[in-house]
Amino acid sequence: MTPNATTRDGGAPAQTPGGALAPPRTGPGTRLPRASGGLVGAVAAEWTKLWSVRSASLCLLAGLVITGVFTFYYASIARINDHPVQPVGNAAATSAVVSQFVVVIMATVAVTSEYTTGTVRPSLLWVPRRHRVQAAKALVTAAVAFLGGTGYAVVGSAVAWGAFDGRAAFDAGTALGQALAFGLYQALVAVLTVGVAFATRHPAGALSILTTLLWALPSVLLGLGSETLATVNDALPYAAGDHFMRVGADAPYSSASSVLIVAAWAAAAHAAGLYVLRRRDA
Template structure:
């Protein structure tokens, strides 16, 4: 009499993917480093702005010129954040191919789509938690710094919760993009370079406003969508102060920005599932 082995349920796959993700020492180091770097840059920017206010000959006017929302979500800091989260997603995929563990995984669970679905669920959940910690910490700490000059924002301020939510969701979106690139390239250095190019460089290549189609391509990038979602439209600088506008001639609407987030996430998941299911290990 032949006794068949019990089939792995989806919860078992989730547990396995959770274990594999946290068994990598790089996961801890990358997430801790990403938190310190991202939040540190934003807090340092806020402190620099406060010092600028105090040294100014006209503190009231200088304080009005500073956008506290921008200090909480410094683009350069969150560009690093995007690359870090994208790299974590990529490692979750190409790490198994590089080590050969993927063969063992598919031998134990031939249903590749279920394996990928479990990996997507675990990585998305971890990255969402990570993004929430970073976004909430950056906003809370920077606004505490700005509060000394009475220009700090509360989470109930117009656009504040949206900015925190968008920054938190940016992490799983970028991680899913990294997973898709890892599934396609399957090489550590090549995948990380691809993450940097797709998430960081491509948006900057399509910033021109001479041709609308160029700008529209740039608007469809996760970085551009995030910048639109964290923009403080309620901040009015003094007449002689700097005017910061992200929209230009062809601005990204809030609705369009959320659609971009969703489209990139869905497309990344689709690419990962299709590539892993059809390509040999």
């Protein structure tokens, strides 16, 4: 057997005349290499891929700046207009209407960049169980979004405290709960985005759907001023998230129900993305 030959058991891949690696030959009785690492290995690979490009760091930095600016503006308006005293964490919670799109962009790029560059093929070759690839991306982006979102809430509350100038109240337990709720919402948005991105496979398509779902549609429903449409809006992801992130808001259901609504949207998107991933070739 020559050094460049491919073994029958799916061993080292052969080399082409130009020196490039060729895929292992398959045929009757051929055994392909068994993928190793399982979900843990897939998560480790996705973590490395996410931080191998600058987009994730830039998105997180942009989210921090956006949160700081928005919370300062929100608190300043509350002070100027002499709004009732409210928990300082409400300023950070309200900034999610903008900062959530930082997570949307980060998670969209994490998925669609592989389709754009063609690297999704080797990803699926080395992790042939497609549900594992999607789950790994969802877990990694959700973890980053949770940590980033919690940090945004802490920084946003600190910025808003000075701008409120006495129009806000601080309670350590309430502030911590709101920070964790903010992080949880951003994590669920990341899972929702990964599902939509796998379903569309294109950044423009994914961003169009998510912008409509998370911002444009709620704005239209609330802008029309109908109670029926407001009820519909309460079943959308951002409205439900706002209900469990903000304290003192008039919510038509409990915080637990709000979390379940956002989680249901994320699960539905994840299922749709997995369906497309399994049914269509890379």
